[in-house]
Amino acid sequence: MCVWCERYAEGYERWYFNPANYARKLYRIRKEEAAGLEPGPQAAGGMSLLTRDFLEALDRNDHEAIAKVKHDVEQLSWTAHFGQVVTLEDVLKVIDTIYPIAIMTCACRRSMLGLADEENFTCIGMGSGMYKWERWPETYRGGIQFLTPDEAKDIVTKLNKRGLVQTLATFGTPYLGGICNCDYPDCSFIRTTLDYNVRVLWKGHHVARVDTELCSGCASCIHRCQFKALSFSPSQNKAYIDSFQCFGCGLCVSECPQDAITLVERASLPALADAW
Amino acid sequence: MLPTITVDDKKCTDPLSCHKCLRICPTHVLGLATKVGPQKFREMDPSQFIVAGVRFEKCTGCMDCVSVCPKSAIQVSF
Numbered sequence: 001m002c003v004w005c006e007r008y009a010e011g012y013e014r015w016y017f018n019p020a021n022y023a024r025k026l027y028r029i030r031k032e033e034a035a036g037l038e039p040g041p042q043a044a045g046g047m048s049l050l051t052r053d054f055l056e057a058l059d060r061n062d063h064e065a066i067a068k069v070k071h072d073v074e075q076l077s078w079t080a081h082f083g084q085v086v087t088l089e090d091v092l093k094v095i096d097t098i099y100p101i102a103i104m105t106c107a108c109r110r111s112m113l114g115l116a117d118e119e120n121f122t123c124i125g126m127g128s129g130m131y132k133w134e135r136w137p138e139t140y141r142g143g144i145q146f147l148t149p150d151e152a153k154d155i156v157t158k159l160n161k162r163g164l165v166q167t168l169a170t171f172g173t174p175y176l177g178g179i180c181n182c183d184y185p186d187c188s189f190i191r192t193t194l195d196y197n198v199r200v201l202w203k204g205h206h207v208a209r210v211d212t213e214l215c216s217g218c219a220s221c222i223h224r225c226q227f228k229a230l231s232f233s234p235s236q237n238k239a240y241i242d243s244f245q246c247f248g249c250g251l252c253v254s255e256c257p258q259d260a261i262t263l264v265e266r267a268s269l270p271a272l273a274d275a276w
Numbered sequence: 277m278l279p280t281i282t283v284d285d286k287k288c289t290d291p292l293s294c295h296k297c298l299r300i301c302p303t304h305v306l307g308l309a310t311k312v313g314p315q316k317f318r319e320m321d322p323s324q325f326i327v328a329g330v331r332f333e334k335c336t337g338c339m340d341c342v343s344v345c346p347k348s349a350i351q352v353s354f
Contacts, residue, residue: 207336209302243303243336270337270354271277 001267002205002276004084008174014205016086021174022098022127049073050196058196070198077200083167083180083189085204087250087263091166091179092153098176101152102130102144110141112186117142122159124152124179129171156181165190165226165249167201184226194228202276206248206263210239214260221252221261244275279337280353281305281329287349292325297341297350303334306341 008015015021050073057065086094095101106123109115125133125144133140147155156166156179164181167189171177184190189201208229217237222230229245230252232238239252239261253261267273288294291308298306307330310320327350329335335352342350 209338212299240304241302242334244334264338271279272336274277 016094016168016176019097021176073198079173081171082200083169084202085167085247085249088160091156095149095152098126100130100146101126102146104140104144105142108188109186122181127177129177163224190226204248205266207243207246207266207272208241208252208261209264210241211260212238214258215239216258221255224251224255243272277354279332279335281332282351283327284349285326287347288327290322291327292322296344300340300344305329305331305335
């Protein structure tokens with residue numbers, strides 16, 4: 001079972017459907033769990049914790065040093081700031097749960113691409129912290145724009161259509177403060193998790209599956225996968241999904257013209273039920 | 277979590293022509309082998325073929341092979 005649901009769902013189907021996990025104490029990282037961290041969005045991010053020492057340890061295959069950094073960074077991230085992939089359907093439900101919602105610029109793409117503010121409004125913030133954005137002018141470079149629930153749903157749906165993966169992000173776990181719209185290689189959640197196997201991004205509650213009878217081999221799904229889980233078998237002329245690599249975002253599902261890909265509940269598959 | 281995949285060779289008599297389980301597996305776990313290994317200068321009798329879960333670390337436990345098998349020869353347990 002998803003450990004976050006176990007701890008924080010409080011009777012709701014998933015932890016991110018529990019209204020208590022939004023807005024309350026947003027940005028306030030509890031001191032006893034993350035001593036030394038400044039409250040505020042600056043505490044965010046796993047990338048900055050992976051220094052040259054870690055890359056050198058990877059380079060020389062120093063398993064012990066790698067395991068130690070991985071452990072430390074994961075523990076900190078799971079306390080302060082981590083993400084979980086969600087389907088579009090689940091995000092739309094979340095948007096109905098929480099108010100206020102605002103769109104802002106994406107910190108990852110600013111740092112990795114130097115995107116100008118006006119090209120970079122792909123990040124969604126939630127909760128009362130949105131009223132305090134002016135305290136962190138650098139984090140919220142470009143300002144924020146408050147959205148009605150319908151506007152927020154429309155934006156998220158368009159970003160999903162464009163091929164961006166929705167992830168929910170905590171700011172002082174379990175308080176959920178952001179809907180990220182991620183893609184490889186510039187999203188720091190995806191990059192850190194895939195490239196370094198440091199799990200700052202958790203898989204979602206579903207797994208995609210191809211019905212090979214229905215798959216026509218058109219390959220239009222292939223570019224949708226941001227997790228290197230989807231490949232194409234030229235000999236079979238079929239899409240192939242590595243179920244263990246799939247994060248369950250559903251982007252390939254919505255692109256398939258044959259409806260050959262479906263989402264299956266992770267919990268229904270014994271080998272994947274605990275593979276987050 | 278690793279499964280144990282067992283195929284009852286007495287029930288699965290001609291996997292070379294049936295191969296339904298090989299085709300339905302979403303992660304291509306099952307493989308076709310023979311009981312006797314390669315034989316020089318002669319073709320194998322179809323009855324010598326067997327199915328086994330060779331790439332079982334990729335088995336998700338969906339049980340599609342179990343339900344597609346016309347002879348109910350496959351068992352998957354976790």
